[in-house]
Amino acid sequence: MKMKSRLLGLAFASADLLLEIDGERRVAFAMGAGPSRGMDPSAAWTGRSLDSLLGKASLSAVTTALDAMAPGVRSQPIDILVHCGDGLVRRAQLRAFELPDLAPAVSCAITWEGPVFTLALPPVNEMLDAQGLLGRVRQAMTGPEARTDLAFDFIDVPGLDGTEEAHRRAATRIEAALQAASLDGSGAARLAPERFALVRTASDDRDLATDVREAAAIEGLTVEVASAHTSLSAGVVPGMALKALRFALEGCIRDGALSRPDVAFSDSLRRTMQDADRFRAMVRSREFQLQYQPIVDLNTRVTHHFEALARLGGTTGPASTIQMAEALGLIEGFDLAVAEKALGQMRRPGFGLIKIAVNVSGASLANDDYVNGLMRLTAATPDLRQRLLVEVTETSAITDMEAADDRLRALRRAGIRICLDDFGVGAASYDYLRRLSADTVKIDGTFIADIVTSERSRTLVSHLVQTCADLKMTTIAEMVENEAQAKAVTALKVTHGQGWLFGRPTNEPVLAAGPTAPARRLGEVVGWA
Incomplete structure (x- = not known):
């Protein structure tokens, strides 16, 4: 066997195509398999510039490698894209070596990778959002x-x-x-x-x-x-x-x-x-606490009712957890569990006069389960319904207002009062007021924070109070923290107030100091009137 044939066999064992390029980076010699069937690289490429055969992305890497070539030093493998004519290309890997006897010519070994493909932009199915x-x-x-x-x-x-x-x-x-x-x-x-x-x-x-x-x-x-x-x-x-x-x-x-x-x-x-x-386990085991914050009549400062505030795992701000529960469809079970605990508090000896408000997410009004569940919880003691208020929060948007209103009307027919919570924060507040049956509107604390100094806030609250009065609805100002705020909202004819000025949340309802409540007659049912 001739030495030339043996060396050629060894070369092709590690490459598909052998090239030699001269000092001006033109192809001086080509032997082996071309990038596509029927292409003879010797006839097609000899005399052509190597740059004309490579894709744009390949050119920079090959140029850098060739400029750094030294006799007797082999280049690192370079990923290249080779033109095959008619808009077709093929991926390959190139290795270069400079023999001292052939300098400045450079020997290149090319190994093809993958099939030939087109450079034309491919059709694309419309991308989703x-x-x-x-x-x-x-x-x-x-x-x-x-x-x-x-x-x-x-x-x-x-x-x-x-x-x-x-x-x-x-x-x-x-x-x-x-x-x-x-x-x-x-x-x-x-x-x-x-x-x-x-x-x-x-x-x-x-x-x-x-x-x-x-x-x-x-x-x-x-x-x-x-x-x-x-x-x-x-x-x-x-x-x-x-x-x-x-x-x-x-x-x-x-x-x-x-x-x-x-x-x-x-x-x-x-x-x-x-x-x-964890949330499902907490709801099943009822491993959360309720605290009760008083809401007072602003004219008499007598406690009117309490809001039941959920405390999850000792935290004081469960908003992110509630948001997660709403997004995952877990909130309805939690809302009913809160109502169950609050009703249990109302049944305890010594608490037969108190009225309690519980929150319900708009997401829980998407079907009849919450209303049916609340009716079951109060079936044995229906008089409790007259001491219960449901505050509809806007953290999760109500998608079917008409169906939600039907469910709220069912609660009202049973004697349960309805409050629209956090009014003024969500984009749908006035839509809720227009389309949902309710007895009370709770004005968000962001309006109350600057009620003393902001004419704009006073004007907005004044208009809302007048609208509610026309609709025969009462109003609650939340986050009332000082006497100046209390006087300001009272002057605007807000009917009730909630905030640290009147009492912080406690583990059991604690009546605020004020005129003595009248004695309850035997058989009397305490309601909201």
């Missing part, structure tokens, strides 16, 4: 062929929001790559100019970050990619998983947490599921 993505997941988890073998991926591509043509084309290629990897080719979303998310099967182990980098490289862009991958737990309840996904997704977008996608979404989803489990 965040809500569309959740809808796609819901469809997959609850459809005729429901499945839970799903995974969520977040892809962050900083710098992709440029206005240059290359950025636009790169974004299109990235969208196509992510859609191709997504569930049925239609489960990818673009959440922001630089941020993507998709749902795919959990068994799919392709490296999406590499796909994104390669898609951008075709357009000459070098991008850094951060990604997060989260599989849904086996046996997870689809409804809960969807709500947890929504809560975690909205939290990531709202908090900008995708700047660390390696931890943000997966940790948020894990914490959400854990928090949901």
Whole structure:
């Protein structure tokens, strides 16, 4: 066997194509397999500039490597994109070596990777937004062929929001790559100019970050990619998983947490599921406390009723937990548990005269379960209904006002009073006032905080009080903390007040000092009149 043949065999054992380029980086010699079937690299490439054969993304790396070449030193492998003609390209890896006897010529070995593909922009199914993505997941988890073998991926591509043509084309290629990897080719979303998310099967182990980098490289862009991958737990309840996904997704977008996608979404989803489990356990075991804050008649300063305030795990601000429970559909059970505890307090000896207000989320009015549950809790002692007030909070928007109003009317027919809580904070406050049957409106404390110094706040409160009076509704000013505020809201004809001036929350209802309440006649039912 000739030595030349042996060396050639050894060379082709580690490469598909051998090139020699001269000092001006033209192809002086080519032997081996071309990038596409039927192409003879010796005939097609000899005499051509190497630069004309490479893609834009490859050119910079190859130039840098060749400029640094020294006799007897082998280059590191370089990922390149090679033109095959007619808009086709193929990925490859190039290694270069400079023999001292051949300098300045450089020997190159090229190994092809993957098939030939087109540089034309691929067609892309329309990208979803965040809500569309959740809808796609819901469809997959609850459809005729429901499945839970799903995974969520977040892809962050900083710098992709440029206005240059290359950025636009790169974004299109990235969208196509992510859609191709997504569930049925239609489960990818673009959440922001630089941020993507998709749902795919959990068994799919392709490296999406590499796909994104390669898609951008075709357009000459070098991008850094951060990604997060989260599989849904086996046996997870689809409804809960969807709500947890929504809560975690909205939290990531709202908090900008995708700047660390390696931890943000997966940790948020894990914490959400854990928090949901803890919340359900707390409701089942009733391991939360109620404290009672007095609400007084502003003209007499006599305690009119108490608001039952939930204290979760010793905290004084359960707002974030309540928000989570509303988002995950857990709030209805909690609202009924609060009512149950408050009714228990009202039944205790010595508390037969007190009236108590309990909060109910707008989400709990989405069906009949809360109203039916409250009726069951008071069925044995219906007189308690006349001492109970339900405060409708606006933390979760009511989607069907007409149905919610029907449920509130049912409570009112049973003798239970209705209050619209935190009026003036939510965007739907006046819509609630217009469309929901109620007896009382509670004015949010943000209006009361500057009621003494702000003419604007006084005007707004004055108009609201007059509107409520015309509708035969009473009003409550919350967060009244000093005498000046109390006098200001009294002057505006607000009927009741709540705040530290009149009493802080206590573990049991404590009547505020004031004129002695009249004795209760035997058989008398204490109501709100």
